[in-house]
Amino acid sequence: MSDFPCWFPADLPLCPLRNDEHAWLLDDGSLTRRLTALADGRFRVQPLDEGWQALRDEECTALGVENGSEGWVREVYLLGDEQPWVFARSVAAKAALQAGDVPLQELGTRSLGELLFSDPAFSRGGIELCRYPAGLLPEKVRQPALWARRSAFSRGPLSVLVAEVFLPDFWCRAL
Numbered sequence: 001m002s003d004f005p006c007w008f009p010a011d012l013p014l015c016p017l018r019n020d021e022h023a024w025l026l027d028d029g030s031l032t033r034r035l036t037a038l039a040d041g042r043f044r045v046q047p048l049d050e051g052w053q054a055l056r057d058e059e060c061t062a063l064g065v066e067n068g069s070e071g072w073v074r075e076v077y078l079l080g081d082e083q084p085w086v087f088a089r090s091v092a093a094k095a096a097l098q099a100g101d102v103p104l105q106e107l108g109t110r111s112l113g114e115l116l117f118s119d120p121a122f123s124r125g126g127i128e129l130c131r132y133p134a135g136l137l138p139e140k141v142r143q144p145a146l147w148a149r150r151s152a153f154s155r156g157p158l159s160v161l162v163a164e165v166f167l168p169d170f171w172c173r174a175l
């Protein structure tokens with residue numbers, strides 16, 4: 001299996017998702033809000049890794065910057081009932097972030113979704129899907145072929161690319 005994600009547009013005519021998977025992966029509202037409701041309020045964001053790093057090539061392509069560009073990388077678990085339900089990796093290019101006023105680096109345990117969805121100036125690009133490579137997941141939740149989605153939230157020159165991998169404990173609760 002490849003160790004980089006092969007994203008494809010979610011609106012392909014032959015979408016391979018089951019209906020219940022489709023309803024979660026293609027919902028374009030705030031995932032934070034939906035998970036909070038599913039967990040009856042017992043939802044929180046647990047930061048795993050945050051910092052300036054070289055972005056992956058597929059991320060640079062999606063953000064329209066040169067391969068090898070630096071950016072802010074934020075990896076978190078979205079926990080429901082204290083279980084990791086979603087692994088999320090959000091990235092933005094350094095130059096665009098430093099030129100604007102979006103405090104991605106200061107979020108900590110605050111949900112990025114709250115920030116993005118509270119600012120109507122952000123618009124969301126199309127959703128892409130993939131079976132996420134196991135090797136890119138934290139060891140605790142590592143397994144092959146989990147469904148993931150990604151989309152970019154843009155405001156002026158800034159794009160924040162958010163990838164979300166839906167973990168088995170989530171599907172146990174959601175289905």
Ligand SMILES: C=C(O[C@@H]1C=C(C(=O)O)C=C[C@H]1O)C(=O)O
Nearest residue numbers: 030031032045076088111112113
């Ligand atoms: C994009 C959203 O934000 C969520 C919250 C994140 C965070 O705090 O880092 C990351 C990705 C999302 O799962 C959302 O709620 O829809």
